[in-house]
Amino acid sequence: MTWFVSRQMYYFSGKKVVEITEGKFPTNLLKNRFDGESKEYVNPLEAAEIAIQIKNAWNKMGGNCAGIAIGHRSDLYSEIATEFAVLESDELVLAWGKEAKEKLPKCDYCSSILGDKSIKNEIIPNEVFCSIQCFLKRANQLFGENDGLETNSVG
Numbered sequence: 454m455t456w457f458v459s460r461q462m463y464y465f466s467g468k469k470v471v472e473i474t475e476g477k478f479p480t481n482l483l484k485n486r487f488d489g490e491s492k493e494y495v496n497p498l499e500a501a502e503i504a505i506q507i508k509n510a511w512n513k514m515g516g517n518c519a520g521i522a523i524g525h526r527s528d529l530y531s532e533i534a535t536e537f538a539v540l541e542s543d544e545l546v547l548a549w550g551k552e553a554k555e556k557l558p559k560c561d562y563c564s565s566i567l568g569d570k571s572i573k574n575e576i577i578p579n580e581v582f583c584s585i586q587c588f589l590k591r592a593n594q595l596f597g598e599n600d601g602l603e604t605n606s607v608g
C-alpha cells in the first residue's frame with residue numbers, strides 16, 4: 454500500500470485540491486511545481502505532512518486550493534468523476550496520517566513500515582522484517598551471536 458500525493462483540479466466542480474490517493478494515481482495531474490508532489494509515499498503520515506506543505510505553498514502563490522482531500526480510486530470512471538471531500542483542518546489530515554500509519558504492518562525488529570518489503574524465514578515463524586539486517590539482528594537476539602547465521606549466507 455502506498456499513497457500518492459498530487460495536486461488536482463476536479464473535473465466537474467473545478468475545485469482545486471491537494472489529493473492523497475491510495476495507490477498510484479497518475480491522471481489529471483497539474484504540472485509539477487512543488488517539492489514532494491506526484492510521488493508515492495509508503496508512510497501515510499509523511500504523505501499528510503507533504504500534502505499540507507504543498508497546500509500552503511500553493512496558496513501562498515495564489516493557488517486558491519480548497520484543501521486536502523483523501524480517497525481511493527478503483528476504476529477509470531472514479532478517476533474522472535469522483536471528487537473527495539476536503540478535510541476541514543490540517544489537524545484532521547495529520548490525525549488521518551497517524552491512524553493510517555498505525556494500521557500498517559511493521560518490521561518486527563525496527564518497527565519501520567514494511568511497505569512491499571517483507572522478509573520472512575521459518576527460523577523465526579510469525580515475524581516479518583524489513584531487511585536481512587533486521588532479520589539477522591532479531592535472530593541474534595533470539596539465538597545469540599555466532600549461531601551459524603552468517604550475514605553473507607542469507608539473502
Ligand SMILES: [Zn+2]
Pocket residue numbers: 560561562563564565582583584587
Ligand atoms: Zn526493520
